[in-house]
Amino acid sequence: MMPIVPTTLVRITRVYLLTALAYLVLTLALSILAAASGTSLLPALDANLFWYIGVLGWVSLPVMGAFYQFFPTLQGEDLHAEKLTFLQYGLINLGILGILGSLLIGNRNGLGLFTTIYALGAFLLAFILLGRNTIPSKVTLSIRFFMAAVVYLLAGVTILTLNNLGLASLGRPVVSHLLLIGWAVMAVFGAQYIMLPMLQLKTLAWESLAKVQFFVANLGVIGLAWGFVRGGTPFIAGGGAVVFLACVLFVAVIWRSVTTGPSRLPKLDISVKFFLAGDAHLVLVSLLGIVVALLSINLSTVHMHLALIGVLTNVIIGAMYHILPFLVWWETYAGKVGLEQVPLLKELFNESFANFSFYAWNISLWVMIAGFLFAQYYVVAIAGVVELILAAILLGQMLNLVARRKSGSTSNQPKGGAMNLNASGGN
Amino acid sequence: MTDKAVKTVRIDVTPLSPPKPMEEVLKHLDKLGDDEVLEVTNDLPFIHLLPKLGEMGFDHKLEQLAEKSFLLRLWRRGTRNSEEGTGSTR
Numbered sequence A: 001m002m003p004i005v006p007t008t009l010v011r012i013t014r015v016y017l018l019t020a021l022a023y024l025v026l027t028l029a030l031s032i033l034a035a036a037s038g039t040s041l042l043p044a045l046d047a048n049l050f051w052y053i054g055v056l057g058w059v060s061l062p063v064m065g066a067f068y069q070f071f072p073t074l075q076g077e078d079l080h081a082e083k084l085t086f087l088q089y090g091l092i093n094l095g096i097l098g099i100l101g102s103l104l105i106g107n108r109n110g111l112g113l114f115t116t117i118y119a120l121g122a123f124l125l126a127f128i129l130l131g132r133n134t135i136p137s138k139v140t141l142s143i144r145f146f147m148a149a150v151v152y153l154l155a156g157v158t159i160l161t162l163n164n165l166g167l168a169s170l171g172r173p174v175v176s177h178l179l180l181i182g183w184a185v186m187a188v189f190g191a192q193y194i195m196l197p198m199l200q201l202k203t204l205a206w207e208s209l210a211k212v213q214f215f216v217a218n219l220g221v222i223g224l225a226w227g228f229v230r231g232g233t234p235f236i237a238g239g240g241a242v243v244f245l246a247c248v249l250f251v252a253v254i255w256r257s258v259t260t261g262p263s264r265l266p267k268l269d270i271s272v273k274f275f276l277a278g279d280a281h282l283v284l285v286s287l288l289g290i291v292v293a294l295l296s297i298n299l300s301t302v303h304m305h306l307a308l309i310g311v312l313t314n315v316i317i318g319a320m321y322h323i324l325p326f327l328v329w330w331e332t333y334a335g336k337v338g339l340e341q342v343p344l345l346k347e348l349f350n351e352s353f354a355n356f357s358f359y360a361w362n363i364s365l366w367v368m369i370a371g372f373l374f375a376q377y378y379v380v381a382i383a384g385v386v387e388l389i390l391a392a393i394l395l396g397q398m399l400n401l402v403a404r405r406k407s408g409s410t411s412n413q414p415k416g417g418a419m420n421l422n423a424s425g426g427n
Numbered sequence B: 001m002t003d004k005a006v007k008t009v010r011i012d013v014t015p016l017s018p019p020k021p022m023e024e025v026l027k028h029l030d031k032l033g034d035d036e037v038l039e040v041t042n043d044l045p046f047i048h049l050l051p052k053l054g055e056m057g058f059d060h061k062l063e064q065l066a067e068k069s070f071l072l073r074l075w076r077r078g079t080r081n082s083e084e085g086t087g088s089t090r
Helices: A010-037 A048-074 A082-105 A108-132 A141-164 A172-200 A207-231 A233-259 A270-294 A300-336 A351-373 A377-403 B020-031 B050-056
Strands: B007-012 B036-042 B058-066 B069-076
Touching (some): A048 A082, A048 A108, A207 A233, A270 A351
Antiparallel strands (some): B036 B069
């Protein structure tokens, strides 16, 4: 019998997820300042600040980190070109921090330069994933979604770079939709098709429909992007309607998968809970997008916050509650399989707090939405403070989890529910 | 339970791509009797399944046989089926 040796591919994923949480804290802090500035308590902040940190940092980094885990795992390979991932991580973060600094001092040249650096990081990501870690014969449905997502990331950051260098003026909406729907939501589709059955111990239902949904989603993203670039309202509304259809099909597949077949776990996995909340918001956000396109009512802010927090934050936090504990579990305990008792995955984090935070995130989101709808910005700021506290606690918990990964031993394991990976008998 | 012969159910999920190996294991676990042990071979070490098995009420033993060859043995918690069974294959 050979010892089980943990792989090294997990390193960059862990770094990406923790950095992303730091950007979430920063995004929320900036958002609170922005909301407070609406009450004239503070000088108005450049609204671009939290768009950049939120979209390029909080949303994009977990996707990048997760892709470094998903691509090799789903194809049964080790991560190739791992050294390049650290350079890629460096470019992305240099880009984000440089953009932040440039916006704070109002330097347009700096904004163009650092957006270019971020774009270089995105292209390096594409090279590592598509050029070095994709095997055509092993491309599954989820990997197809991920490949499409990477292409939309490149499109989005290219347009953003051209805009910021003054070489094009294609506007922010096309970039937002390419990055949030094309890049992030396509990643969500692919990730949930593989993660949700795995986490809830179910089988993916209506797989053929999921394959159709891939094409519908791409058609919608392309239609939307064309609408924002040149096509105008008919294409925006039409593309939005196709995206809405893709979201409905996706939710149907996910819901069917969760509700059919044997229930092998006593309750919903905490990550699945967050995913389902994100999926419900996804349908709402895509429907609201059509309303915003067709009617002249200003719900763009509500649309954006529901997308960033309702959809993406729910899904990303849900994914983090699996990926980070899993990576720590694998790195710490894989070599101990068969030698000593190791804890259950859910014993690596505070499940009670995770459940509490699920409700706190979603209630505070809707309080925030109410604040926007009724122009009560102090309510928005209060909800933002709640979310900032939740994000800071989550960051602290995950840092603590990662810090103790190498010190895992049976002496500090929980007594109850410990799993013997090499049990020689019952219990 | 020690008086009874333990049956071994063997499956090989190596040719399948994720998530099919897990689905195949789960399908067989649903049908696994108290006097049976499920033996699964794969080229990957079942890393996403392992942390969930305790929650499902199964004990297990994982061995790496070669660089890309893993053997996972599973049985219902509370039974004493850890040793080799009679080798029947479902």
